[in-house]
Amino acid sequence: MSSESSPQSPVPSSVGGTPPTGEAGRKPRVAVVFGGRSSEHAISVATAGAVLRAIDRTKYEVLPIGITTDGRWALTADDPERMAIADRRLPSVDQLTESAEGAVLLPVDPASREVVYTEPGAVPKVLGEVDVVFPVLHGPYGEDGTLQGLLELSGIPYVGAGVLASAVGMDKEYMKRVFISYGLPVGPYEVIRPREWDRNPSAARKKIVDFAGENGWPVFIKPARAGSSMGITKVDGLEGLEDALEEARRHDPKIIVESLLRGREIECGVLEFEDGPRASVPAEIPSVTSHDFYDFEAKYIDSAAGVVPAPLTAEETASVQELAVRAFDAASCEGLVRADFFLLDSGEFVINEINTMPGFTPISMYPRMWQESGVSYQELVDRLIQAALRRPTGLR
Structure with a gap:
């Protein structure tokens, strides 16, 4: 095994070096983007709170941008305490926005990294250049390559996987x-695509039953494109199959079936x-x-x-x-x-x-x-x- 994957590989106690500066020698500005339209919205908000708390403000300027569940990009409070999961309460971007109608706009010209904030009836406000985006979105419309594609078009560097790897x-x-x-x-798996289900639900169900017959019950019925264990059901037999399919399809019309x-x-x-x-x-x-x-x-x-x-x-x-x-x-x-x-x-x-x-x-x-x-x-x-x-x- 290579030294890169060894637990004994030396890991520096600090990353060292001085981060690149933005215009006029200022500190790099990090836009932490979170929330989003997926069912993992609350987990993303909680993650963003932890990241905001951890970013070294002596090295970086920070711009928190939340995406509401209906897809609006909003300027939010920089308040990690309100973003945590506490007393079984799930946080949301709507609880953190400074305006119910204001919107944040990314640049559409790769030559400019200026982010703009707009409100109805008001002059747009330039928030300044963003040097890097830290996207802490989970699930579709954030972790699946869609946001990464937008950032590539905007010419803004970002943390994490690119378009292909994200998808x-x-x-x-x-x-x-x-x-x-x-x-x-x-492990063994089977897939039910949306067209299969729409064309012949009975054949799709039979495909799952045949898979279970070959590999054994129980099976896990999952949305093919979701995370945080959303929409997953462990099915022990035919009796629970319909409810499991309905729950998975509530999150994604494409279903994956996996063996235990x-x-x-x-x-x-x-x-x-x-x-x-x-x-x-x-x-x-x-x-x-x-x-x-x-x-x-x-x-x-x-x-x-x-x-x-x-x-x-x-x-x-x-x-x-x-x-x-x-x-x-x-x-x-x-x-x-x-x-x-x-x-x-x-x-x-x-x-x-x-x-x-x-x-x-x-x-x-x-x-x-x-x-x-x-x-x-x-x-x-x-x-x-x-x-x-x-x-x-x-x-x-």
């Missing part, structure tokens, strides 16, 4: 196809350093006895904690780290990825998925794995911003 990382079907083409092990893989859930973080991607120490998601599986409630409301580092042998650790870096490269990722695996009872690792913008609060698994690997939360945020500032826009 691949969001679509569980094509993610698995890419992994298979690169020789990475994946018996084994341990292992996660591994990948971070892009100057010399290439490296893997963190892995973590284990323990069995959640109060939930049917590691669902949204377990992750974000009840805060079921993973074990970091995972109790693995040295050989198992090296194996999952190598697979995580290979998955990062297979999907042409940049910046960061959380790779999720199953360690089967047979001793084989099977990759379940990657997440190109994983949960990023200090208690989320990705930052916790890097904390254990020697990179603090503040250093992690700083490293990602500096990497984005160095990265050219456009084809690469």
Whole structure:
């Protein structure tokens, strides 16, 4: 295994160096973009609060921009405390906006990075140039390549994966196809596309039943392009199939069906350093006895904690780290990825998925794995911003 993916690889205690400055020698301005139209809106707001709290204000200027659930880009309060999940309350951009009608506009000319704020009946206000965008959106319309494409058109550098890797990382079907083409092990799955369902729902149901007959019940019915365990149902037989299909299709008309893989859930973080991607120490998601599986409630409301580092042998650790870096490269990722695996009872690792913008609060698994690997939360945020500032826009 290469040194880039070794847990013993030296990790500097600080990223070092001085970030590039903007016009007139000012500090680089970071636009933290969050919220969005997906069902993961609240998780994105909570993530943004943690990132805003961690950004070093002596090195960077910060511009918080929230996207409402109906797609309006709004200027929001820079108030991390109001953005946290507290007392089972989920935050939203609407609670943070300074105006119910004001809108933030990105530049449409790559030669200009000036961001403008408009309100009805008022003169547009120039908010200044943005040097880098930190998009902490989860799910469709943010993590799936759409926002990344907009930023490419605007000529603004941004944190994380590009258009292709973001799209691949969001679509569980094509993610698995890419992994298979690169020789990475994946579990059995079946896909029901929207046209199949619209043409013949009965045939689509039979396809699922046949899959379960071949691979065994239970199966997981999932939206193909969603995250944070939204819309996922564990189905033990025919009785629960209709409700599961309805729930999955509520989030995405494309459905993926996966077999239950018996084994341990292992996660591994990948971070892009100057010399290439490296893997963190892995973590284990323990069995959640109060939930049917590691669902949204377990992750974000009840805060079921993973074990970091995972109790693995040295050989198992090296194996999952190598697979995580290979998955990062297979999907042409940049910046960061959380790779999720199953360690089967047979001793084989099977990759379940990657997440190109994983949960990023200090208690989320990705930052916790890097904390254990020697990179603090503040250093992690700083490293990602500096990497984005160095990265050219456009084809690469």
